[in-house]
Amino acid sequence: NAGVTQTPKFQVLKTGQSMTLQCAQDMNHEYMSWYRQDPGMGLRLIHYSVGAGITDQGEVPNGYNVSRSTTEDFPLRLLSAAPSQTSVYFCASSYSIGTGLYGYTFGSGTRLTVV
Amino acid sequence: AQSVTQLDSHVSVSEGTPVLLRCNYSSSYSPSLFWYVQHPNKGLQLLLKYTSAATLVKGINGFEAEFKKSETSFHLTKPSAHMSDAAEYFCVVSDPVANFNKFYFGSGTKLNVKP
Numbered sequence: 001n002a003g004v005t006q007t008p009k010f011q012v013l014k015t016g017q018s019m020t021l022q023c024a025q026d027m028n029h030e031y032m033s034w035y036r037q038d039p040g041m042g043l044r045l046i047h048y049s050v051g052a053g054i055t056d057q058g059e060v061p062n063g064y065n066v067s068r069s070t071t072e073d074f075p076l077r078l079l080s081a082a083p084s085q086t087s088v089y090f091c092a093s094s095y096s097i098g099t100g101l102y103g104y105t106f107g108s109g110t111r112l113t114v115v
Numbered sequence: 116a117q118s119v120t121q122l123d124s125h126v127s128v129s130e131g132t133p134v135l136l137r138c139n140y141s142s143s144y145s146p147s148l149f150w151y152v153q154h155p156n157k158g159l160q161l162l163l164k165y166t167s168a169a170t171l172v173k174g175i176n177g178f179e180a181e182f183k184k185s186e187t188s189f190h191l192t193k194p195s196a197h198m199s200d201a202a203e204y205f206c207v208v209s210d211p212v213a214n215f216n217k218f219y220f221g222s223g224t225k226l227n228v229k230p
Contacts, residue, residue: 035220040124042205042220043159058217090158103149104218108158 003027006091006107013081013114021076021110023091029105031094032074036060036087037109043090049074081114088112117142117208121221129229134193136224138206141187147209148189149218150180154202162204165189176200201228 007022025032033048035058045058049068063085065077078085091107122137140146150162163174170182176199180191189206206221 035218040222042119042222043218044220045217048217103161103164104159106151106159 004091004093004105004107006110008110010111015081015114017081019078021089023074023107024072025093029093029095033092034076035090038087083114086114117210117219119206119208119219119221121206121224123224125225127227128196130198131195134196136191136204138189138221139187140208142208149207150191151205151207152202196228198228201226
């Protein structure tokens with residue numbers, strides 16, 4: 001099925017460990033992004049990419065790195081995990097809905113716990 | 116800057132009664148507005164979107180939303196709630212100026228539907 005695929009679905013890390021959350025889309029969308037969801041705060045943008053080789057920071061980028069070597073993949077790296085990074089992470093790809101406007105297709109999320 | 120305020124963190128209705136989920140936005144420009152739904156432990160699904168066409172927008176599963184510029188509101192309604200509507204709902208404004216069309220999420224409204 002076409003869409004946005006995130007792996008893993010669940011992960012437990014110890015403080016200080018590093019890991020990569022994977023995101024892949026097969027819809028040839030140019031734009032991809034990572035959000036984190038915390039209770040009572042909605043979703044907040046971490047990083048985004050407007051095309052292969054181009055990334056930029058969102059609202060809450062500290063502690064995370066991204067790269068975009070291909071159109072399909074947009075991995076999110078946690079450099080040194082902290083309990084404050086316990087959250088649900090969503091990857092999204094963007095598609096045009098007309099005249100410079102875009103909608104999002106979301107992955108099913110990765111639930112990360114840092115102990 | 117864009118922002119979204121969802122006025123109720125929790126709404127409880129009885130099955131078969133109307134649903135009203137309130138959303139106010141702040142935007143420097145003509146906004147694009149969306150409602151997304153998230154069922155427990157699931158990803159986000161697009162319910163409907165407003166992109167400066169008709170002010171009354173129809174979405175999936177019987178939901179509607181009306182864009183009122185004078186009130187800067189985009190409230191979500193449904194004439195008759197169903198048990199399957201129990202979920203969390205997010206109002207989203209899209210920044211039409213930025214190259215990327217960043218999404219700004221409200222903090223969410225949890226809808227409880229009583230039998």
